[in-house]
Amino acid sequence: MPKYDLVFAPPVMNAAGSLGFSPKSHHPLLQGGLGAFVTNPISLGQRTPANQRICMEFDRGFLLHSGHPNPGLSSVIRRYAASWQGTRIPVIAHLLGQSAQEVQQMVRRLERRVGVSAIELGLANDCTPAAASELIQAAQGELPVILRLPLEIAIMLGEALQVAPVYAFSLGAPRGSMNQAKGGLVHGRLYGPGLFPLALAITERLAKGVVPVIGAGGIYQPDQIETMLAVGATAVQLDAVLWRLGW
Amino acid sequence: MRIVEGRVREVREIYGGRAAVIACPARSVPAPGQYCLAVSEQAILGIPLFLAESLSDGFLASPPIPSDWQPGMPLRLSGPLGKGFHLPQNILRLALVAAGDSAACLLPLVNTDLAKQTAITLFSKIPQPDLPVYLEAYPLTSLSEFSHWADFLAIDLPEERMGWLEELHAILGQTNLHGQVLVHSAMPCGGLGACGVCAVPVGRKWKLICSDGPVFDLASLLERS
Numbered sequence: 173m174p175k176y177d178l179v180f181a182p183p184v185m186n187a188a189g190s191l192g193f194s195p196k197s198h199h200p201l202l203q204g205g206l207g208a209f210v211t212n213p214i215s216l217g218q219r220t221p222a223n224q225r226i227c228m229e230f231d232r233g234f235l236l237h238s239g240h241p242n243p244g245l246s247s248v249i250r251r252y253a254a255s256w257q258g259t260r261i262p263v264i265a266h267l268l269g270q271s272a273q274e275v276q277q278m279v280r281r282l283e284r285r286v287g288v289s290a291i292e293l294g295l296a297n298d299c300t301p302a303a304a305s306e307l308i309q310a311a312q313g314e315l316p317v318i319l320r321l322p323l324e325i326a327i328m329l330g331e332a333l334q335v336a337p338v339y340a341f342s343l344g345a346p347r348g349s350m351n352q353a354k355g356g357l358v359h360g361r362l363y364g365p366g367l368f369p370l371a372l373a374i375t376e377r378l379a380k381g382v383v384p385v386i387g388a389g390g391i392y393q394p395d396q397i398e399t400m401l402a403v404g405a406t407a408v409q410l411d412a413v414l415w416r417l418g419w
Numbered sequence: 420m421r422i423v424e425g426r427v428r429e430v431r432e433i434y435g436g437r438a439a440v441i442a443c444p445a446r447s448v449p450a451p452g453q454y455c456l457a458v459s460e461q462a463i464l465g466i467p468l469f470l471a472e473s474l475s476d477g478f479l480a481s482p483p484i485p486s487d488w489q490p491g492m493p494l495r496l497s498g499p500l501g502k503g504f505h506l507p508q509n510i511l512r513l514a515l516v517a518a519g520d521s522a523a524c525l526l527p528l529v530n531t532d533l534a535k536q537t538a539i540t541l542f543s544k545i546p547q548p549d550l551p552v553y554l555e556a557y558p559l560t561s562l563s564e565f566s567h568w569a570d571f572l573a574i575d576l577p578e579e580r581m582g583w584l585e586e587l588h589a590i591l592g593q594t595n596l597h598g599q600v601l602v603h604s605a606m607p608c609g610g611l612g613a614c615g616v617c618a619v620p621v622g623r624k625w626k627l628i629c630s631d632g633p634v635f636d637l638a639s640l641l642e643r644s
């Protein structure tokens with residue numbers, strides 16, 4: 173591994189999109205200790221909310237679609253950099269890059285920021301290994317790069333990118349579809365305890381490779397953290413469970 | 420973030436739906452328009468609870484509540500959260516406008532000190548049961564006849580009916596936009612994650628109902644339309 177000295181102690185952090193852009197010290201799980209904080213997805217320019225925003229529950233989970241709204245990198249830095257600098261745990265900036273050029277621009281700007289310890293690159297669920305490689309190369313610099321693999325293509329991408337210069341893989345929410353009461357389908361990201369068995373299997377498979385894996389997906393009980401670590405995850409990410417005000 | 424243990428003490432069919440008496444510390448009771456995020460043991464997500472009535476050891480949460488909630492069910496509560504109604508002190512005529520299915524979230528405004536010196540009338544999309552006998556109530560369609568009566572409007576509006584504000588704008592014109600709107604939406608992250616599901620256009624910007632609202636200035640919301 174790499175030249176970077178990025179330590180997650182404890183080996184637990186939030187997933188991108190779960191706790192906003194800066195750590196809130198009064199969250200019950202932060203009191204117990206997170207080993208790192210991952211920001212909400214940040215794009216180069218402002219992203220407005222999706223036209224049809226939705227949260228629909230299903231048995232053991234829910235579908236969420238929001239469009240990853242954020243004010244854009246400049247605004248995020250302006251509003252939250254001071255908070256990042258004052259945080260005792262590593263802050264990982266999650267980036268949504270539409271292109272390699274955008275990723276490079278964002279990474280260069282964040283490298284100048286004290287307080288950001290790593291980059292997490294978000295990938296679309298139809299991303300190819302070639303496209304991912306291009307984004308990874310664009311992100312190379314002073315900060316370690318974590319590549320977030322969408323769950324449904326994680327094994328394909330993970331096995332294809334074993335020699336990529338990334339600090340670790342993390343796992344992102346899969347996408348799914350549901351029927352609306354008023355007719356038609358809605359599409360969005362899937363969360364909930366029903367995802368854990370799949371996420372665990374994928375983590376175990378990827379952990380056999382050379383790239384460290386940050387396991388994630390459907391963790392809703394504290395013992396599931398230990399289970400993920402036991403199958404070889406180097407750390408875990410918690411997502412929607414953080415909205416339950418505790419375990 | 421203040422998290423406390425609460426409990427469903429009672430479930431009632433009132434105000435047109437299923438409401439719950441929540442036992443909790445007084446400091447957790449939301450003010451009118453604010454909310455309390457409630458998570459039950461088996462729930463995957465929390466839900467926002469709004470005040471319908473203050474009680475000595477908790478509050479009556481307005482409908483609807485989850486169908487699986489039963490008396491005795493323990494809850495984890497966070498709150499009060501968000502910005503509630505802040506009515507001007509000098510209003511003489513207050514119109515409560517229930518543009519959704521229930522007026523329950525507006526009724527606490529009737530029981531404030533303000534109500535002693537203010538004429539209050541309710542306009543609702545559907546007839547509302549269980550109203551105080553002294554509260555005059557009219558159908559929402561008659562609001563146009565009263566458009567110049569009210570000094571101030573307190574509106575309860577589901578997010579999916581935001582388009583109705585354009586009709587309201589036409590009724591009120593440009594000179595009578597004094598009011599506040601409680602906008603209801605799914606709030607899966609309860610203000611913790613800025614997930615964006617509850618985003619609503621306010622003026623030229625997007626705001627989050629969970630943290631910037633749920634109560635917004637009426638004029639700001641009309642500016643978007």
